[in-house]
Amino acid sequence: MTRTPPPRLSTRGLSRDYGPVRVVDDVSLQFHAGTIHALLGENGAGKSTVVKMLSGVIQPTEGEVLLDGSPLELSNVREGQASGIIALPQELTLVPTLSVAENIFLGMKRPGRRVLHQPRVLSRDARAQLDRLGQKLPMGVPVRELSAVQQTMVALARALVRDARVLILDEPTASLTDSETEQLFAVLRSLREQGTTIIYVSHRLEEVFALADEATVMRNGRHVWTRPIAELDQDQVISAMIGRAQGQLFPDRATGGGDPVLHADGVAGYTVDDVSLTLRRGRVLGIAGLAGSGRSELLRILSGAERAQRGRVLLGDDDLTGRSIAARMSAGVVLVPEERRSQGLVMTHSIASNIALGNYPSLSTAGVASPSREAATASRLVDDLQIRARSIRQRVNELSGGNQQKVVLARYLERRPSVLLLDEPTRGIDVGTKAEIYHLIRRLADEGVAVAVVSSEIPELLGVADEIAVLHDGRLTGVVDAATATEESITHLCYRKSDR
Amino acid sequence: MISHLARPGLGLARLAPYGTLLGFLGLIVLFSVLKPAVFLTPLNFTNVLEQIAILAMVSAVQTVVMVVGDFDLSVGALASLVGVIVAQLLVQGMSPVPAVLLALLVGLLAGAVNGFLVAYLGLSAFIATLATMTSFTGLALLLSNGATVFGLPDGFVWLGQGRLGPLPMPVVVAALVVAAVWFLLSATVLGRSWYAVGGNAEAARLSGVNTRLVRFSAFLVSGLGSGLAGVVLTARLASGHPTAGDPLMLSSIAAVFLGITLSRAGQPLVAGTLVGLGIVGVLNNGLNIMQVNSYVQQILTGVIIVLAVSLSRLSRRRR
Amino acid sequence: MISHLARPGLGLARLAPYGTLLGFLGLIVLFSVLKPAVFLTPLNFTNVLEQIAILAMVSAVQTVVMVVGDFDLSVGALASLVGVIVAQLLVQGMSPVPAVLLALLVGLLAGAVNGFLVAYLGLSAFIATLATMTSFTGLALLLSNGATVFGLPDGFVWLGQGRLGPLPMPVVVAALVVAAVWFLLSATVLGRSWYAVGGNAEAARLSGVNTRLVRFSAFLVSGLGSGLAGVVLTARLASGHPTAGDPLMLSSIAAVFLGITLSRAGQPLVAGTLVGLGIVGVLNNGLNIMQVNSYVQQILTGVIIVLAVSLSRLSRRRR
Amino acid sequence: GGEATTPDPAETTAGGDVTVTVVTPYLANAATKEVIDLFTAEGEERGWEVSVVDTAGDMNKLNSAFQDAAAQQPDAIVLGTGDPTQISLGLKAAADAEVPVFAIDAGEAEGFAANVTSDNADLGDQSAKALIEAMGGEGQVVMMTHDPHPGVRARAEGARQAFEAAGITVLEEKHVNVPGPVDDARTSVQDILSARGGEVTGIWGGWDEPALGATQALEAAGVDGVPVVGVDGQDFALAAIEEGGPFVATVKQDWPAIAAKVAELVEDQVTNGTAPDQKNYELPGTLITAD
Numbered sequence A: 001m002t003r004t005p006p007p008r009l010s011t012r013g014l015s016r017d018y019g020p021v022r023v024v025d026d027v028s029l030q031f032h033a034g035t036i037h038a039l040l041g042e043n044g045a046g047k048s049t050v051v052k053m054l055s056g057v058i059q060p061t062e063g064e065v066l067l068d069g070s071p072l073e074l075s076n077v078r079e080g081q082a083s084g085i086i087a088l089p090q091e092l093t094l095v096p097t098l099s100v101a102e103n104i105f106l107g108m109k110r111p112g113r114r115v116l117h118q119p120r121v122l123s124r125d126a127r128a129q130l131d132r133l134g135q136k137l138p139m140g141v142p143v144r145e146l147s148a149v150q151q152t153m154v155a156l157a158r159a160l161v162r163d164a165r166v167l168i169l170d171e172p173t174a175s176l177t178d179s180e181t182e183q184l185f186a187v188l189r190s191l192r193e194q195g196t197t198i199i200y201v202s203h204r205l206e207e208v209f210a211l212a213d214e215a216t217v218m219r220n221g222r223h224v225w226t227r228p229i230a231e232l233d234q235d236q237v238i239s240a241m242i243g244r245a246q247g248q249l250f251p252d253r254a255t256g257g258g259d260p261v262l263h264a265d266g267v268a269g270y271t272v273d274d275v276s277l278t279l280r281r282g283r284v285l286g287i288a289g290l291a292g293s294g295r296s297e298l299l300r301i302l303s304g305a306e307r308a309q310r311g312r313v314l315l316g317d318d319d320l321t322g323r324s325i326a327a328r329m330s331a332g333v334v335l336v337p338e339e340r341r342s343q344g345l346v347m348t349h350s351i352a353s354n355i356a357l358g359n360y361p362s363l364s365t366a367g368v369a370s371p372s373r374e375a376a377t378a379s380r381l382v383d384d385l386q387i388r389a390r391s392i393r394q395r396v397n398e399l400s401g402g403n404q405q406k407v408v409l410a411r412y413l414e415r416r417p418s419v420l421l422l423d424e425p426t427r428g429i430d431v432g433t434k435a436e437i438y439h440l441i442r443r444l445a446d447e448g449v450a451v452a453v454v455s456s457e458i459p460e461l462l463g464v465a466d467e468i469a470v471l472h473d474g475r476l477t478g479v480v481d482a483a484t485a486t487e488e489s490i491t492h493l494c495y496r497k498s499d500r
Numbered sequence B, C: 001m002i003s004h005l006a007r008p009g010l011g012l013a014r015l016a017p018y019g020t021l022l023g024f025l026g027l028i029v030l031f032s033v034l035k036p037a038v039f040l041t042p043l044n045f046t047n048v049l050e051q052i053a054i055l056a057m058v059s060a061v062q063t064v065v066m067v068v069g070d071f072d073l074s075v076g077a078l079a080s081l082v083g084v085i086v087a088q089l090l091v092q093g094m095s096p097v098p099a100v101l102l103a104l105l106v107g108l109l110a111g112a113v114n115g116f117l118v119a120y121l122g123l124s125a126f127i128a129t130l131a132t133m134t135s136f137t138g139l140a141l142l143l144s145n146g147a148t149v150f151g152l153p154d155g156f157v158w159l160g161q162g163r164l165g166p167l168p169m170p171v172v173v174a175a176l177v178v179a180a181v182w183f184l185l186s187a188t189v190l191g192r193s194w195y196a197v198g199g200n201a202e203a204a205r206l207s208g209v210n211t212r213l214v215r216f217s218a219f220l221v222s223g224l225g226s227g228l229a230g231v232v233l234t235a236r237l238a239s240g241h242p243t244a245g246d247p248l249m250l251s252s253i254a255a256v257f258l259g260i261t262l263s264r265a266g267q268p269l270v271a272g273t274l275v276g277l278g279i280v281g282v283l284n285n286g287l288n289i290m291q292v293n294s295y296v297q298q299i300l301t302g303v304i305i306v307l308a309v310s311l312s313r314l315s316r317r318r319r
Numbered sequence D: 001g002g003e004a005t006t007p008d009p010a011e012t013t014a015g016g017d018v019t020v021t022v023v024t025p026y027l028a029n030a031a032t033k034e035v036i037d038l039f040t041a042e043g044e045e046r047g048w049e050v051s052v053v054d055t056a057g058d059m060n061k062l063n064s065a066f067q068d069a070a071a072q073q074p075d076a077i078v079l080g081t082g083d084p085t086q087i088s089l090g091l092k093a094a095a096d097a098e099v100p101v102f103a104i105d106a107g108e109a110e111g112f113a114a115n116v117t118s119d120n121a122d123l124g125d126q127s128a129k130a131l132i133e134a135m136g137g138e139g140q141v142v143m144m145t146h147d148p149h150p151g152v153r154a155r156a157e158g159a160r161q162a163f164e165a166a167g168i169t170v171l172e173e174k175h176v177n178v179p180g181p182v183d184d185a186r187t188s189v190q191d192i193l194s195a196r197g198g199e200v201t202g203i204w205g206g207w208d209e210p211a212l213g214a215t216q217a218l219e220a221a222g223v224d225g226v227p228v229v230g231v232d233g234q235d236f237a238l239a240a241i242e243e244g245g246p247f248v249a250t251v252k253q254d255w256p257a258i259a260a261k262v263a264e265l266v267e268d269q270v271t272n273g274t275a276p277d278q279k280n281y282e283l284p285g286t287l288i289t290a291d
């Protein structure tokens, strides 16, 4: 009998309760040195909860975590870090007012640098880290002035800079575009070579197959199985996750429609510059571009969330330029924002009140809210979108990331818009539900809604859109037919300067 | 689990279990045991209610401002100012009803100024209301010439000293104000918008809420309520004093903060504010009744408040 | 782009262009034009410095507490208490140096109590420091028996009334305190941790910052600084008075808030606080010099502060 | 920059006009306000330019106000009530600028050219005696005090001695909070009545506002026969006494006489160069009752 060394990190009978509910139930896992281990499961399956217990953010109700075979009691993140367990949480946790360098080294005890703050040294070291990720970020500005992708890169750099024995990444690529993802994978592979244990949570299965050595599937808080990636295919994983076989991922394309509904005429903002495009009834327009290319800003200008510095926005003959968000929403133009926590949700409020927010015109009488209608609406949407929650009264900060995203979607869908602007709508959503959202988008389009979708996943745009508009550095570099476009042709446009 | 906002009701169900409420009950038990013959009488009960009635009006409207995530430091000075104004009008022979209405209008206008500065000019509520507080105090002193304005008609004084059945009038008015604020906060779209703006202003804005108007309206309510409190205070004292309302500022914010310790969402609730008021009122009354030395009474007040609030920490689940 | 936070320096580069600074300069120009012969003299300049010196110490440490996202309402009461204690010790014959050290220790302890309540028990800073404020005031009244404690030795009084070269001692002490706080905030890892906790405590915690210790330390600094302010105040008044420091509370928070309007990140900066202090000091001095009626002066103070701060809105980029 | 450019006195007091600056920490107090107004009127009658600076209870600022005032080189500075032990710095600034300082109702101190005051101990004594008489020479009293104010503290001391001499027990001394003294006193007395029932047979107010609060508490509780006295003789107190309720007496300070005396001393000093012959002038107060 050969004595194998104990796994780098393992769990024994790990369970976690929130109140009366057990969200992780008797999970025993083993993570070995020098491997990348994917943790998979539907939204709300308990992946992030496991990750939090491994890194000391929360403590298990039962069971234990073992490092190199010996039990480990982590009462906070600091103790986890001291043991070499470093986690990148699912939700962005940066200090918005601090600089890139300060965020990267925040909370790190660096020998010889524990008392004095030396910004120059800090910036130099930070830049070295970002170089590994192939990122050039402005070092001086507070991170809140960076785009969502850039912020994710900062958070990644923060996780990578701490000599991790165990590195846990909870959906690091949810908002990354392909090129950033590739850079990240290169770094992760080299860490694997050096013997680091990597635990990787993601809903992008292609990535998992490209990167991981082993995969664990969780369902309803329980461990389903752990297998080597080489023995698996995507359908197996999906059916293990959702407990049944997956139907068709993408719906069929539009057949009819096409009347122009919303028209942007030479709009400009901070990054967006002189963009003109048209959304058509019954059609889905995908919007592609690199990080920071101004995709989000374009939608924000169309929806009134940000004032256009130039240009006009027309809804039919109706000039919306200068109208408030509320006025545009009443006119039927609705934006589902990119960042669910900072822009979408009132985190301490319930699912029901988050859905009601923005729908009061139909959920009240003479200014008095109707709790029964609010509840009925919320219940219906929770069922429709399969939001996994104990009740519609549960606070959204107790939901898993993907389910929070669904609550945001639910609010805006209930407005029954005629123009729907979606910014990264499937960020953090599991494959099963993604398919449903794609079908939902198509159903809305078929009912006559004009849809725009911003996404960092080009395959997603190819699958769901009729046409794809591509932005580079705020300018439109082309609008192509999705049926004939390929990933390569879109990527090409993403990098190409507009020929004006 | 219980909804935070979707269900109206006095909101007791939304309170965290135990917590500061325990502290409040503890205080009642303490004084009941120590001085049963005095503390536990209907008369003393009415006294306590009467003593906190005016503070209750201000705390109720302060609750609204704090729901949207701001403070109103000018409430006390405004109550003083409006009190002086109504007294001046009455002394100059105006009859009570128009005098009161005019004074309330001043309160509303003052609230509009605060609201404009905070919601539309974007000043921080602290600076804006500290500045208006200073100006209101100056105005009150100027209008009253720094002195007590007295000689008010009985019809008016009844508002502060009369009774409706067994209840002192200030208690009746306070009950109406609290009920109105409770209704606004828990049953109306405006109330939910206040909570949404306080919870996440950007999310509210992107949901089509006119966040500026919503914040503005909170200060309007605060101005009106503070003005009313000033009117009742003047009636209760049968005279207008240019600084009579000033202590209301810190106490009202304290009552709301005490109440927040009872809220699961970390946002103020009318029910929580009532408990906060109860603590302030019972503590003061009880220590007076115990005949504690005035200075020691101050020391104890601080200590007991800390103890009462710390109880809410015992019932807190670990993070 | 200009470095936002990564670069030390007095932090002027981090200030929003124009803004409240304009308001401050506007005030100086105003009074210079209206009363050049009095306002623009070195003597008056020293007077203004001396007048804001004690407030400057408290505002500097209040800045630290507000950087971590809290308030300290007890600063004024603590200054009073420590002032009474040092006066009592001196009157009882202790020599100045040990008396001052002992008094500062009391300040530090009081800060530790506040820090414990806020950082470790998790009470809201408002409630916790309001409660300790009440207790500190009660203690100061009790220890002084409500009266002024006087008859302090000259060696001690020199700390408040003496001069070092042309500079009054309180100005020298205030400069040291401000410099120390500035150094802590901008050049130490602890200072950056204060900013991190104030910017997003949850993010800081998940990055491995000991957020409790960091908040606790902010209150320690505040207690020590308030205690020192109380000592210097007592020396300046040549007597200990149980409520002498009380006005420092609101003024210090106001100075920090005024300063925040100059910060791009919306977080307090020492440089901003200095401008806030400048506004408070110049406004008070200037209006006194103009011999404006006291009540009108209060009205104007509010109005001018609003105007000065509103200027910062003109230079703000629209959202 | 050492070479001081202290303004030439002739420049600021152009044309030989007399300027007087009044500084006070208590302008929001009606009695203080009254005497300062009276003094201002006296001064203006004499053709002086009188300005008033209030520091709203802030003693540190009071010193600053002295400095500001001294920097302007007025002919005199008048302190309108306040504690001389806390303003040595301000007095020094005035002395350095060679500006004489007169005090109204402050107390005797080195830096004052003179202090003109009511005898606060006497005010306390007179009011206490009026209360004792109204109680029929016996009983137990509650005192409403505010020790941080030196004048009120002296009155309380005077009253305490009078009660002791007459064999009256002081049940409780209740500190009245400022601002908001009327309501605070009302609340305290309401609670004291609950706790002590009929034990209390008289209430002494350190100034008129707490006395008014006590009166209202007694009336609201329907308690008869417990007299209240105040000190200061403010208008509202006189009105309350006239009504014939529990408020039976107050001691009016002779503000007109005090203001006139200070103005006279200032005039002597400034125009005639004669220093006051006394450091301290104490003018008696007048007891006012319903009769």
Ligand SMILES: Nc1ncnc2c1ncn2[C@@H]1O[C@H](COP(=O)(O)OP(=O)(O)OP(=O)(O)O)[C@@H](O)[C@H]1O
Binding pocket: A018, A023, A041, A042, A043, A044, A045, A046, A047, A048, A049, A050, A090, A388, A389, A397, A398, A399, A400, A401, A402, A403, A428, A430
């Ligand atoms: N603080 C909390 N209180 C109550 N329930 C919670 C809390 N945090 C998480 N849960 C519940 O635990 C379950 C598992 O959540 P978790 O975040 O681990 O899911 P996940 O697998 O990471 O999902 P996703 O893919 O959507 O991120 C969910 O049903 C969620 O509602």
Ligand SMILES: Nc1ncnc2c1ncn2[C@@H]1O[C@H](COP(=O)(O)OP(=O)(O)OP(=O)(O)O)[C@@H](O)[C@H]1O
Binding pocket: A145, A146, A147, A148, A149, A150, A270, A271, A289, A290, A291, A292, A293, A294, A295, A296, A297, A298, A338
């Ligand atoms: N108010 C603003 N002030 C300054 N810069 C801004 C502002 N709004 C957006 N930007 C900048 O404009 C650029 C485009 O931002 P936008 O969020 O639209 O990009 P995006 O294509 O959606 O990228 P991402 O994938 O990062 O979300 C970013 O670099 C961002 O920093």
Ligand SMILES: [Mg+2]
Binding pocket: A047, A048, A049, A090, A170, A400, A401, A402
């Ligand atoms: Mg998750």
Ligand SMILES: [Mg+2]
Binding pocket: A148, A295, A296, A297, A338
């Ligand atoms: Mg984007």
